[in-house]
Amino acid sequence: MNYKPVIGLEVHVELKTKSKMFCGCSADYFGQKPNTHTCPVCLGLPGALPVPNKKAIDWCVMIGLALNCKIANFSKFDRKNYFYPDLAKGYQISQYDQPFCQKGSIELSSGKKIGITRVHMEEDTAKLTHQNQDSLIDFNRSGVPLVEIVTEPEFENAKEVVEYLKKLQQIVRYLGVSNADMEEGNMRLEPNISLRKEGETGLPKYKVEVKNINSFRFVEKAIEFEIKRQTEILDTGELPIQETRGWNETKNKTVSQRVKEEANDYRYFPEPDIPPVILSDSQIEKLKSQMPETPNAKSERFKKEFNLTDYDAEILTREKLMADYFEEAVIVGKKHNLNPKQIANEIINRKTNINDVLPAELIKKIVSAKQTISISDEALEKIINKVIAANTKAVEDYKKGKTNVVMFLIGQVMREAKQKLDTTVIKNILISKLK
Amino acid sequence: MNLNQLTIKEAKEGLKNKKFSSVEITKACLERIKNIEPKLNAFVTVTEREALESAKKADDLTSQGEVLEAKPLLGIPISIKDNFCTIGILTTASSKVLENFIPPYDATVVEKLKNAGAIILGKTNMDAWAHGSSTETSDFGSTKNPWNLKRLPGGSSGGAAASVASDEALLGIGSETAGSIRQPASWCGTVGLKPTYGRVSRYGVIAMASSLDSPGPITKIVEDSALLLNILAGHDQKDATTSPKKIENYTKNLDKNIKGLRIGISDDYFKGVDEDVVLKVHEALKLFGKEGAIIKNIKLFDPSSSIAVYTILQRAEVSSNLARYDGIRYGNGREYFGEEAKRRIMLGTYALSAGYYDAYYKKAQQVRTLIVKDFNEAFENVDVIIAPTSPSTALPVGSSKDNPMFGELADILVEPSSIAGLPGINITCGFSRDNLPIGMQVIGPQFAESLILNVAYKYEQQKPFYRQRANL
Numbered sequence: 001m002n003y004k005p006v007i008g009l010e011v012h013v014e015l016k017t018k019s020k021m022f023c024g025c026s027a028d029y030f031g032q033k034p035n036t037h038t039c040p041v042c043l044g045l046p047g048a049l050p051v052p053n054k055k056a057i058d059w060c061v062m063i064g065l066a067l068n069c070k071i072a073n074f075s076k077f078d079r080k081n082y083f084y085p086d087l088a089k090g091y092q093i094s095q096y097d098q099p100f101c102q103k104g105s106i107e108l109s110s111g112k113k114i115g116i117t118r119v120h121m122e123e124d125t126a127k128l129t130h131q132n133q134d135s136l137i138d139f140n141r142s143g144v145p146l147v148e149i150v151t152e153p154e155f156e157n158a159k160e161v162v163e164y165l166k167k168l169q170q171i172v173r174y175l176g177v178s179n180a181d182m183e184e185g186n187m188r189l190e191p192n193i194s195l196r197k198e199g200e201t202g203l204p205k206y207k208v209e210v211k212n213i214n215s216f217r218f219v220e221k222a223i224e225f226e227i228k229r230q231t232e233i234l235d236t237g238e239l240p241i242q243e244t245r246g247w248n249e250t251k252n253k254t255v256s257q258r259v260k261e262e263a264n265d266y267r268y269f270p271e272p273d274i275p276p277v278i279l280s281d282s283q284i285e286k287l288k289s290q291m292p293e294t295p296n297a298k299s300e301r302f303k304k305e306f307n308l309t310d311y312d313a314e315i316l317t318r319e320k321l322m323a324d325y326f327e328e329a330v331i332v333g334k335k336h337n338l339n340p341k342q343i344a345n346e347i348i349n350r351k352t353n354i355n356d357v358l359p360a361e362l363i364k365k366i367v368s369a370k371q372t373i374s375i376s377d378e379a380l381e382k383i384i385n386k387v388i389a390a391n392t393k394a395v396e397d398y399k400k401g402k403t404n405v406v407m408f409l410i411g412q413v414m415r416e417a418k419q420k421l422d423t424t425v426i427k428n429i430l431i432s433k434l435k
Numbered sequence: 436m437n438l439n440q441l442t443i444k445e446a447k448e449g450l451k452n453k454k455f456s457s458v459e460i461t462k463a464c465l466e467r468i469k470n471i472e473p474k475l476n477a478f479v480t481v482t483e484r485e486a487l488e489s490a491k492k493a494d495d496l497t498s499q500g501e502v503l504e505a506k507p508l509l510g511i512p513i514s515i516k517d518n519f520c521t522i523g524i525l526t527t528a529s530s531k532v533l534e535n536f537i538p539p540y541d542a543t544v545v546e547k548l549k550n551a552g553a554i555i556l557g558k559t560n561m562d563a564w565a566h567g568s569s570t571e572t573s574d575f576g577s578t579k580n581p582w583n584l585k586r587l588p589g590g591s592s593g594g595a596a597a598s599v600a601s602d603e604a605l606l607g608i609g610s611e612t613a614g615s616i617r618q619p620a621s622w623c624g625t626v627g628l629k630p631t632y633g634r635v636s637r638y639g640v641i642a643m644a645s646s647l648d649s650p651g652p653i654t655k656i657v658e659d660s661a662l663l664l665n666i667l668a669g670h671d672q673k674d675a676t677t678s679p680k681k682i683e684n685y686t687k688n689l690d691k692n693i694k695g696l697r698i699g700i701s702d703d704y705f706k707g708v709d710e711d712v713v714l715k716v717h718e719a720l721k722l723f724g725k726e727g728a729i730i731k732n733i734k735l736f737d738p739s740s741s742i743a744v745y746t747i748l749q750r751a752e753v754s755s756n757l758a759r760y761d762g763i764r765y766g767n768g769r770e771y772f773g774e775e776a777k778r779r780i781m782l783g784t785y786a787l788s789a790g791y792y793d794a795y796y797k798k799a800q801q802v803r804t805l806i807v808k809d810f811n812e813a814f815e816n817v818d819v820i821i822a823p824t825s826p827s828t829a830l831p832v833g834s835s836k837d838n839p840m841f842g843e844l845a846d847i848l849v850e851p852s853s854i855a856g857l858p859g860i861n862i863t864c865g866f867s868r869d870n871l872p873i874g875m876q877v878i879g880p881q882f883a884e885s886l887i888l889n890v891a892y893k894y895e896q897q898k899p900f901y902r903q904r905a906n907l
Contacts, residue, residue, distance in 0.1 A: 040520075040540045040639075044759050046533065047520045047542060047639040051675045081755050081787070090758020137763075267787035269796055272646035272752060274675050 001235060003195035005227050006204060007161060008153035010190040011168060012146050013178045014124065015059050020143040021123045022050030022093065029140035030184045042143035044088025049273050052077070056145040057100065057121060057277060059177040061287050063147055064101025064119040066171050066294050071284045075100050077121075077271040082264070085135060086125040088142055094122035096268040100277075107296070108163050115152035122146050147178075153192070153203065158223040161191060162216050170295045174320045182214050189213045193226040195234060206242045210254055213247050222247045222254055229254070298323055306330065306340035315348055322347075322354060329359035336367050350424070369422045380413075380421070384429055387412045398434050406430055438463035439602045440904070443511055443659040446605055450497060450510050457497070457510025460605075461490035461554050464512045468556065468603045471907060476578050477588075477597040479517045480525045481557035486512065489554045496552070507666060509552030514604035516595045517558040518565055519650070520639040521545050524555070528641045529573040530563040531771040532760045542639020543671050544608060544650050551666045556604050559594030563773050564757065565610065565643040567591055568618055568842035569835040572775040577832065580622060581905035582871055586829035589619030589845070591643075595653050596623035600905050606663065607653040612643045613745055613853035614825075614846030616651050617861040621824035621874025624863045624900070626891070627653045628660045629849075631881045632856035633678040635664075636671035642756040644749040645676075647853055655901050657862065657892040661685040664884055680882055688885050689892040694727030696890065699817030701735040704848055708826045715865035715873045716823050722897055723821075723890075731817050736809050741851040742843045744806065747786050747799040748854075754783025778839055807855045810880075819890055820878040822848055824861045828871035852878045862891045863900040872900070 020027045023041035040048035061071055078096035099120035105113045124144040129136045149168065155161045169187060172178045180187045190211050194204040208230065210222045226245075233240045245254040270276075293301070295317050302313040302323075317323045326347060330340045346352065346366050357365070387409055388395055394405045410426050438460040441449065449455050465483055472478060493510035515521065518528040520538035522545075527533045541549065548555070562572040570578040570593030578593045580586035581601035588597040592609030596619035599607040609616045611629040620627025628651045635650045642648060652663035668682040700720065705713050720730055757780055762768030772780070786795040813820065825845060835841040843850070852859050858881070861874040879887040895901070 040538075044764075045520075045538065045540070046526070046528070046536065046641040046759070047518075047538070047637075048540075049638050049674050049676075051673060079755055081758060083758070083761060085763055088759060088764075090761060091755055265789045267755070267784065267789075267792075269751060269755070269787055269792070272644075272676075 002198040003227075003231055003234060004198055004200075005156055005223070006153045006194050006196055007155035007157075007223060008192045009151045009155065009161060009164065010192070011149045011165070012188040012190075013063070013149065013172055013180060014186045015056050015145040015147060015178050016186075017053055017055050017059070017145055019053060021053050021056055021121070021145040022143055025143065027144045029144060032140050034136070034138035034140060037140040038142070042088065043139055044090075044142075050093060050271075052274055052277070053145060058287055059175070060100050060119065060121045060147045061279070061284065062175050062177060062291050063149070063172060064104060065284075065288055065291060066175060067101070067104035067106060067116045067119060067149070069101035069104030069116060069119055071101055071279060072098060073279055073281070074098065074276060075279065076276040077274045078268045079271050080122075081267040084125070086128050086137060086142075088126060088139065092122060092125065093271055093274070095120035100279075106164055106167055108160060108167075112160070114154050114160070114164055117150045117152055119147060119149050122148060158220040161223060162220050165189065165216050165219065167295070170318065174292055174295055176292065182216070185214060187214075189219050191219055191223055193223055193230070194240070195227065195230050206240050208240060208242070209244045211244055211246055211257065218247050218249065221252065225253050292320070295320075302326075306344070308341065308344055312344045312348060316344060325354045325359055329362050332360050332363045333366070336363055338363060338366060342366060369424075375417060375419070375421065380417070380426070381429065383413055383416045384426070384433065387416055388430075388433060395434065406434075437467070437602070439467045439605075441605060442655045442901075443508070443605050443662060444656065446511055447507075457490040457493040457512075457554060458487065460510065461486050461512045461556070464556055464602075464604055467601070471601055471603065474579065474584055474907065475581060475597055475601055475603075476576050477559055477594040477601065477603060478514065478557045479527055479529060479560050479575050479594070482524055482555060485524075486554050486556050493552055493554065506550070506552035507662060508548065510554060511552070511605055512554040512556050513548065513606040513608065514556050514559045514595060514598040515545060515548075515608045516561055516592050516610055518561060518610060518641040518643075519545050519558075519608065520641070521555070521558065524558065526558065526641070527575070528564050529561045529570075529575055530773065530776065531574040532767050532769075533765055534574075534771075535766045538639075540639065543636035543673060544667055545639065547666055548608065553606075559592070559598050559607060561594055562591035562775070562842075564641070564753070564776055565591040565612060565615055566753070566775045566779055566842070567835060568614060568845040569830075570594060571833070571835040572773055574773055579832065580829045580871075581907055582624060583829065583869075584907065585832055586871065587622065587832055587834060589622035589825070589829065590842075591615040591619075592627075592653060593619045596620050596625050596627065599623070599625045599653050599655060601907060602904070605655070606659065608650065609653050610640055610643075610648055610650045611853065612647045612649075612749060614842075614849040616649075616653060617824050617849050617859055617874070617876055618846055620653050620861040621863075621876075622829040622872065624872030624874070624903070624905070625653050625655060625861075626657055626660050626863075626901070627651070627861040628664065628884070628888070629853070629859050630664060630668065630884055631678070631858045633676050634858070634882065634884065635667045636669075636674040636677050638671055638673040642752075644752040645756065646752060647749065647856075657860075657888060657895045658686065658689060660860065661689055661888045661892075664888070668884075678882070683885050685885055685888055688889050690896075691889050692727075693723070693890060693893050696723075696728040696819070697817040698723055698728050698730050698890075699733040699813055699820040700730060700822065701733050701820070703735065703737045704822035708823050708848075709828065709867070711867040712823045712825070712827065712873050716821070716875045719864040719875055719894060719898070720821060722894065726893065726897075733813050733817060733820070735813055735820075736806060736851065738847050738851050740802070741806060741854055742840075742847060744799045744802045745850045745854055746782075746843060747795050748803065750779045750783035751786045751796050752783070753779045754781075754787065775839070803854050806851055810852070810855045810857060814880045818879070819883075819887060822876055822878070824848060824874035824876040828867045828869075828873055849876065857881060858884050858887055860887045860891045862894060864894070864898065865900065866903070
């Protein structure tokens with residue numbers, strides 16, 4: 001039987017605000033001595049009260065805006081009540097029915113749009129470490145701001161999911177609101193996967209959630225594993241159980257963690273310690289104006305403004321640092337009559353290390369390389385052929401594996417040409433001829 | 436007159452004129468505590484050594500010419516209800532769950548009192564977690580009423596009210612969710628001020644029902660109450676529900692003329708109320724009439740409708756607020772919760788559960804909005820509302836046993852205004868035939884603390900019942 005996967009995704013992104021979501025403690029917990037970034041509020045001590053972090057709310061709204069969401073003028077925090085040792089208050093402050101952002105989308109390269117159901121704000125829990133018979137709790141992470149981004153169940157395969165994740169990661173990095181570093185747990189992924197028969201349109205009667213995956217590759221593997229596993233079950237005429245599974249890296253498979261008999265009852269109710277958050281249209285507009293350009297918008301602009309190909313624009317906007325570097329080089333290049341396309345070629349083809357070479361240096365390099373190549377391609381090839389013919393020993397050495405004799409041959413070519421030439425160009429021609 | 440019997444106003448004057456020292460007043464209070472605590476049980480913890488040390492320091496400051504204006508409570512011995520976190524001092528909320536909890540931080544109210552120079556004598560007994568109106572749910576024994584040891588002091592701030600009424604302390608800091616300041620103040624014959632919700636910070640007060648909790652002072656006289664509000668009121672960065680509204684000078688308008696003041700009374704607030712209580716409140720109203728106030732009959736929602744709303748909202752919040760005492764962090768586990776706390780957790784959990792939320796919690800919130808509207812409309816025609824504080828005088832010890840709704844019935848007349856977040860003040864308006872204090876309450880619109888203090892003060896000037904002392 002042929003099945004079509006129905007996949008949705010929940011992603012938690014940890015914001016890199018200076019302080020935690022509801023207190024003044026430092027939110028930078030990674031690698032810190034346990035229980036050193038704590039206070040009565042994030043320890044949930046009797047009487048302590050949460051005061052929301054304004055920056056975190058602004059950033060959550062910015063993520064929503066970047067994901068084309070509608071921003072709520074009236075929003076509130078709610079208590080999600082459940083018991084777990086890493087939860088200091090016995091409830092997590094989250095958002096239930098009135099999140100900051102709703103109804104957005106991300107467009108994949110295929111043109112398919114993935115719907116964003118909601119983007120809401122909540123707090124991280126403490127961290128549990130199990131050691132022999134003991135469970136240790138580190139409250140440094142307790143109360144770190146988390147943004148949860150939930151999609152519609154609109155992915156059909158793992159590739160789409162990974163592309164979406166890369167885009168999302170790129171967006172939050174562009175906004176500068178999270179490092180989105182997988183290894184440090186800044187981004188946690190929870191796909192839910194089920195299958196329906198080809199041609200059916202309704203949602204399947206079950207859903208399998210895979211919790212807390214910390215790499216894009218594992219998400220891909222977990223989804224592929226689940227599709228196979230569920231197909232096998234469905235083929236026998238059974239229905240897979242509704243459950244939560246985890247990805248086991250060593251076994252390369254998902255394993256059952258918790259079977260959900262029925263929906264958890266979190267007894268949500270409005271958080272009485274925090275007044276509702278009112279965001280006026282002008283406040284939302286102001287946030288919008290403060291937002292850096294999104295990767296998509298930047299890529300479109302590069303194509304239009306600098307006449308770049310899709311490919312070039314995509315590579316140059318993948319990371320904000322690179323895009324900024326390119327734009328700076330374009331400004332310098334203008335003074336030297338270099339067009340953006342030439343600069344893009346140099347950066348992409350030569351794999352310029354943007355950390356080592358300043359944009360101005362790059363331009364200098366391009367300019368001097370341009371000046372040196374005042375020789376025609378045919379003339380250069382003639383000289384190279386001549387040098388190869390005259391240095392049979394060096395050519396033999398090269399073929400035996402002594403590749404550094406290329407430098408000697410380049411020198412010979414330069415001498416023959418009686419002028420400074422672009423060594424990279426010579427090298428490329430030489431190597432192709434020596435093969 | 437013993438020094439422990441002074442009002443704050445009198446003590447401040449005496450300290451200023453060097454008639455006596457803070458150490459002397461503090462010793463008088465500690466002496467009184469030592470003598471009557473075995474009978475009264477108003478305190479969970481007495482901090483004798485720390486109190487005397489602080490009193491000495493206060494005297495040193497006074498002798499160095501410390502300006503009393505900067506420290507308006509310098510050298511004044513006070514008691515604090517045991518649900519306010521106090522750094523280094525046991526804070527139990529009168530529950531065995533927290534019998535070993537020593538907070539590493541001070542509640543904002545406590546910080547303000549310390550900055551004002553107050554001497555903390557100890558922590559007062561209460562209904563466990565503030566669940567009740569009798570102190571009988573305390574895990575450390577019930578407090579008794581100083582006017583009659585066979586009677587209850589009311590609650591939940593019963594220890595606070597009893598400590599003031601019995602002259603153990605010059606001031607008792609309490610907290611009210613719905614009645615917990617006004618009702619024990621009434622039964623013990625003291626002045627109890629419940630400020631507008633959000634006027635005084637809740638930071639560091641062990642939460643009962645977060646959307647209602649309001650800390651406030653229990654004092655011997657109205658002027659002391661106003662002085663305390665000057666110290667306690669104001670926005671707190673640590674409590675997002677405190678109002679940014681500017682605070683007033685609450686002692687400034689105490690003696691303002693009340694001629695033309697419109698006082699509203701609602702029949703439903705006198706229904707089922709003890710005859711003695713009705714009589715005394717009516718006498719007080721007559722006096723206000725003589726002073727030039729206009730008494731107007733108004734129609735408010737029957738206060739009994741508030742019981743249902745309050746019970747659901749409060750239990751729901753309680754069930755969530757008590758979840759942190761899960762046995763992992765505070766030494767004692769959940770099995771240490773008393774009957775009343777367990778009942779409230781069960782009821783609140785039920786009311787918030789899927790399928791019941793809309794019928795209970797949501798509906799209660801909707802009715803709450805109507806109650807707020809009801810008061811708003813009433814305050815278009817009157818300036819304040821006066822009613823009995825409690826339907827009865829202090830009830831006999833044991834009354835709350837086997838009566839899970841005891842608190843709600845004892846607090847029926849204060850619950851509506853609490854639900855609406857309004858300020859209210861209890862003041863003694865006489866004594867019953869069996870010599871128990873009778874209290875009336877003055878309720879005002881939100882943030883009208885100055886006005887209700889003014890009304891209460893004017894009455895107290897005419898009828899200084901505070902001069903009568905409990906004999907024990």
